[in-house]
Amino acid sequence: MQARAAVMPQRHGRWSMETIEVAEPGPHEVLVRVVASGICQTDVHARDGFFPIPFPAVFGHEGAGVVVRVGSAVTSLAPGDHVVMANPSCGHCDDCRAGYETYCAHAPQLKQSGYRSDGRSLSFKHGDTPVYGSFFQQSSFAALTLAMERNTIRVPKDAPLDVLAAFPCGVNTGAGAVLNVLKPQPGDAYVAFGTGTVGFAGLLAAKLCGCDPIIAVDLFDDRLALARELGATHTVNAGHPDLVAEVKRLAGGRGARFCLEAAGAPEALRAAVEVLAPRGTVCLVGSARPGVEVSLEMKTVQQGRIVRGCTQGESHVQTFIPRLIELYREGKLPIGRLVRHYPHEAIDDAVADMLAGKTVKAVLRIAAT
Ligand SMILES: [Zn+2]
Ligand SMILES: [Zn+2]
Numbered sequence: 001m002q003a004r005a006a007v008m009p010q011r012h013g014r015w016s017m018e019t020i021e022v023a024e025p026g027p028h029e030v031l032v033r034v035v036a037s038g039i040c041q042t043d044v045h046a047r048d049g050f051f052p053i054p055f056p057a058v059f060g061h062e063g064a065g066v067v068v069r070v071g072s073a074v075t076s077l078a079p080g081d082h083v084v085m086a087n088p089s090c091g092h093c094d095d096c097r098a099g100y101e102t103y104c105a106h107a108p109q110l111k112q113s114g115y116r117s118d119g120r121s122l123s124f125k126h127g128d129t130p131v132y133g134s135f136f137q138q139s140s141f142a143a144l145t146l147a148m149e150r151n152t153i154r155v156p157k158d159a160p161l162d163v164l165a166a167f168p169c170g171v172n173t174g175a176g177a178v179l180n181v182l183k184p185q186p187g188d189a190y191v192a193f194g195t196g197t198v199g200f201a202g203l204l205a206a207k208l209c210g211c212d213p214i215i216a217v218d219l220f221d222d223r224l225a226l227a228r229e230l231g232a233t234h235t236v237n238a239g240h241p242d243l244v245a246e247v248k249r250l251a252g253g254r255g256a257r258f259c260l261e262a263a264g265a266p267e268a269l270r271a272a273v274e275v276l277a278p279r280g281t282v283c284l285v286g287s288a289r290p291g292v293e294v295s296l297e298m299k300t301v302q303q304g305r306i307v308r309g310c311t312q313g314e315s316h317v318q319t320f321i322p323r324l325i326e327l328y329r330e331g332k333l334p335i336g337r338l339v340r341h342y343p344h345e346a347i348d349d350a351v352a353d354m355l356a357g358k359t360v361k362a363v364l365r366i367a368a369t
Contacts (some may be wrong), residue, residue: 003029004369005124005142006347007131011049011244015141015347020058020124020131022144026116027073029146036341037140038062039118039350040169040197041264041287041363042173047351050289051112057132058124061111062168063086063140063147064161065221065366074149081154082161086317087167088117088137088151091298101179102312111136141347143366155323159329166197167311167321167328167362171335174201174262175324176313177283178209182217182258186210189251192232194263195223197260197338198285198346202260204333207231211258215250217243217268220357228346230337230359247275262286266294266345275303284309306352330369339363 001022006015025031043059045200063085065120067077076085088111089096089104096104104110109119116123123139124131124147133139138147155164184190190204190211195218198358205228206214213235216227218319222236234250236243248255254278263270264286272282273296286308301307313320327333340359342350 003144005169010049020126025071026235028149029069030067030077030152031069032065034063034065034366036064036165037364047233050279053112053114054132058139058142060140061136062165063138064165075255082157083152085138085147085163086151086170087312089197098270102314109292134164161230164336166362170197173203173285173313175205176315177285177310178205178313179302181283181310184209184211184258188257189213191215191256191259193217193268195227199262200338205279235329244274264288269294273300279304281306341365
């Protein structure tokens with residue numbers, strides 16, 4: 001089968017629209033016609049060569065679409081099902097069996113090797129040229145792609161796929177960090193460092209938990225305005241000359257009970273630790289490139305503060321993502337407010353807007369041909 005795909009020909013390149021050949025699904029795989037795909041910072045890291053996946057390659061790890069065909073061993077999905085494709089995991093390593101699939105021992109191979117779950121076959125080729133894919137076992141920047149049954153989640157047919165495409169990584173990560181990891185109580189002071197998709201999803205989840213105050217910190221004033229609309233009680237520009245003191249003041253003097261670091265910046269993580277009240281917890285979800293380090297004053301950590309991270313919201317995607325979609329349909333997670341749509345071939349513009357802070361969540365609309 002042939003499909004249009006946004007192919008990255010080389011490290012740091014521009015995307016090129018190509019018609020590629022897509023392989024048949026293996027026993028545990030599904031073939032999905034991708035209708036929409038979110039774009040996330042991790043796709044930009046991949047474009048820039050920070051993962052071992054060879055080039056040319058197809059990225060994308062927030063696909064939403066319709067099942068076309070299923071492999072012989074697939075039991076939970078059928079052609080015609082609407083699905084999103086999420087974080088992959090093996091299901092049988094120690095971490096998967098302990099319920100922590102986001103730390104799957106096989107995650108590097110499943111997410112970033114360029115190969116399907118068998119570790120040797122490819123989803124795509126272009127003429128005789130191999131095209132590496134299976135990015136997060138989905139490569140959703142192709143109009144037709146292969147995913148594992150395990151990371152493909154059935155969604156309601158009357159929910160808009162071009163909004164659900166924000167859920168598999170960004171919304172899952174931010175909402176999961178709050179609902180699965182931090183678990184705040186009503187009245188807890190919460191601070192969001194960074195208001196991209198992950199930061200916003202965390203903020204909306206904190207609002208659902210009854211956090212008060214909810215303080216959003218970002219460099220972009222228009223995002224802070226949106227944060228106020230969507231539930232932040234206070235906002236502070238990250239360029240504030242006395243950022244830590246100001247956030248602590250707004251959090252009630254002693255500091256915040258919980259922070260989410262969704263900026264992926266060392267100065268944001270340091271500030272997030274410093275604005276915590278004693279015994280407060282910061283959860284790091286921001287995506288930094290390899291080698292980025294942070295310095296902390298040791299005395300701040302000694303005050304009972306907890307600095308931890310989490311991957312993909314520490315969620316079980318097959319149950320947590322449907323729960324988030326239900327909250328969205330009840331109007332409690334207004335994710336549509338964050339999304340801006342772009343045509344498939346405008347992927348370079350979408351990424352540029354995302355990096356410039358002009359859009360919170362860029363979602364590609366992907367035509368069938
Ligand atoms: Zn595993
Ligand atoms: Zn992502």
